[in-house]
Amino acid sequence: MQRIVGIETEYGCLVSGEPSRAGVDQWPALVRRHLFQEQRAGVIDRHYRDYEEPPGNGGFLLNGGRVYIDMGHLEYATPECRTLHDLVRLDIQGDRLVLRSLQACLEEKEAEVAFLKNNIDHYTGATFGSHENYLVNRNANLDEPALRVLLSFLATRQIFTGAGRIGQAASPQGWEEMPEPSHPVRFQLSQRADHIVNDIYQWVQFNRAIINARDEPLADYRRFRRLHLLLGDSNMSPWATALKVGTTDLMLTLVERELLRGLPIIEDAVEAMRLVSHDPKRKWEVPLLHGGWSDAVTLQMRYLELAETHLAGSNPDADWALSNWRFALEALAAGDHVLLLGGVDWVTKEWMLTMFAEEQGLDWDDPWLSSLDLAYHDINPAEGLFYGAPASGRIAKFNEDILGQVETIEPPADTRAQARAELVERIQRESILEYVINWDSAEIGEHVYSLPDPFESGLPQPTDRQGPA
Secondary structure, three states: OOOOEEEEEEOEEEEOOOOOHHHHHHHHHHHHHHHHHHOOOEEEOOOOOEOOEOOOOEEEEOOOOEEEEEOOEEEEEOOOEOOHHHHHHHHHHHHHHHHHHHHHHHOOOOOOEEEEOOOEOOOOOOEOOEEEEEEEEOOOOOOHHHHHHHHHHHHHOHHHHOOOEEOOOOOOOOOOOOOOOOOOOOEEOOOOHHHOOEEEEOOOOOOOEEEEOOOOOOOOOOOEEEEEEOOOOOOOOHHHHHHHHHHHHHHHHHHHOOOOOOOOOEOOHHHHHHHHHHOOOOOOEEEEOOOOEEEHHHHHHHHHHHHHHHHOOOOHHHHHHHHHHHHHHHHHHHOOHHHHOOOOHHHHHHHHHHHHHHHHOOOOOOHHHHHHHHHOOEOOOOOOHHHHOOOOHHHHHHHHHHHOOOOOOOOOOOOOHHHHHHHHHHHHHOOOOOEEEOOOEEEEOOEEEEOOOOOOOOOOOOEEOOEEO
């Protein structure tokens, strides 16, 4: 890829037999403590980051990423990555770090606890995020026509990025009322579709949008902006994660080159998310802005063909994304979903649940199936249903390659995460107590390190508070 990308994952927590939220709420804090104090995977913050992040709430890791608690959920943010391989490897590495600390905590306490890489809680109706971050050129022309095409792509990409879920969410209290579907929703494509109520919005805690409009680049604001996406599902399949980010990166490149003119535009991206996700016939038809209808596969094919025309051969990640984008769309168009097992999460999960329901004679509203829905997302390879899913061909090869490389804790070698990781390691090695680590800067004692360019991997010469060091 030609841009910096990253993923933030909020983990669900499931405590068997726990009668109240108290048991659920304590485990993120226990795992966080163990991660930094016992596992020594990074250094904990010793300062306030803002009013919601007091000292000790989180910290940066030896791989350049970050772990913290957000709204009660343990959250892991990958370091800045420039390749799909690094991004997916480091995304799953976060799962492994969290799992290692959870298992150590369970040795000390009598409990059955699972951390889930998903976005819904069937028991409370809550949702939690999987956020994507893309560094975009500050001069990119993000005008209304370009944004409308981008929103149309994002609303329909769930046909290959959705994690799938049983049933439909109720409208959260105090939020915009969601329209009732025209038919019972037995199983849908996306876990987040029911919870997105706006297309672009700045303050999203109580008004979740597809795109968060807050301008916070965490880098040189004169050169960059950070596109922060809230609509995506957490993917268990490494292949799905790579395809989600790879195709979105291609679309953003087309935006930056102003090549999106003349493409069909969906009338309402938020409504389209729900129409596509809920459709039991899998026709995925949505109304267009200037009249008429189209379906998600046809729209995605239009975007793919434009990307193939202008971006084929530009770099290995672009070619991987183009090839696998076409592979997924052709399999979906032909109804040949078996080809996507182990790759597209909603396809894989629906196949597994259907097999189990038929064997046990269960209806789709049976609580047993809801439990299995959540178990698909258990990050423990010994327990998570995803890890038992069949896969073949390109999907199996990609997933096996990634999953075999997630235990080594090291940052990307070609982004500023490398420099940040060096500083974290130094703080640990020298038992330094006076430090502040941020995404774009660090202070160690009197020395200040400026990291405004995410593409620069080398550790810069420090200055001090009175001038050059």
